[in-house]
Amino acid sequence: MLTRIIYNRSFAFLSRCLGSILPLLICEELPVLSPAVPWEADDIWRIYAGYFFILHIPLSFAGLDVVAKVLQRSSLDSMTTVISTVILQLAELTLALALLQYTAIPGHAIQPFFCGKVFTKRSWVKETVLGFAVLMTLVSTTSILADKFVGFEDAYDPILKEILSDSPASVFLCFFLYCVIAPLSEETIYRGFLLTALSSSMKWRDAVLISSLAFTAAHLSCKSSIQLFVVGCITGLAYCRTGTLAASFTIHSLYNAVVLYMALVS
DSSP: HHHHHHHHHHHHHHHHOOOOOOOHOOOOTTSSOOSSOSSSSHHHHHHEEEEEIIIIIIISSSSSHHHHHHTTOOOHHHHHHHHHHHHHHHHHHHHHHHHHHSSSSSTHHHHHHHHHHHHHHSSSHHHHHHHHHHHHHHHHHHHHHHHHOOOOOSSSOOHHHHTTTOOOOHHHHHHHHHIHHHHHHHIIIIIIIIIIIHHSSSHHHHHHHHHHHHHHTTTTOOOTHHHHHHHHHHHHHHHHHHOOHHHHHHHHHHHHHHHHHHHHHH
């Protein structure tokens, strides 16, 4: 009986949230998205491929192995792991911005372009709150259904749980990494660059879906693919509605904070 009540309330809340957000999905045009981007339409996927294969894969997935070899260790302790990951993520973001500037149309600077995507006069708080509520409801509902029909599975990375249980300093660095650096880097690439560039040559809804698929694939995680895709869609929609990366960044950061907190107390 209690389980049924939880399901009913979850679906009722989800229906109310979707009832508020569905009109936004039906809308054909979102005037806050500018068709002017500093990259040629034909170069978008070449630029992204360069970022993905030259920067993202080596730094995000092979970087720690390189650090271990440089330090001549068979494995890294928790503090070294999180500090190294912070440095690698900052390096990836810096090099990604350099790549975006190098591949931009001559005479176009990306700094004012991205500044315009952060600072806007349009209010974004309401869309951010709504987007975060819908995101958490969707993720919670899919998790409940997965546990019910597939079976319970520990969704938290054991390495992450080890870092969170190591020391207060490692916990702080972990939250800083996943709630500040990672969302900043991913929102810059997948919403600020990819979604914006794609929306200049296709419908914004298609751009949101394609950029969300790219965002999901970049994590190389089958287990979390549904949640990642939902995160990409909701943050993409919030960005399209507001025209500012502050909205998508805030939603992404809050979601990561909830995930980390759940891993910390689990």
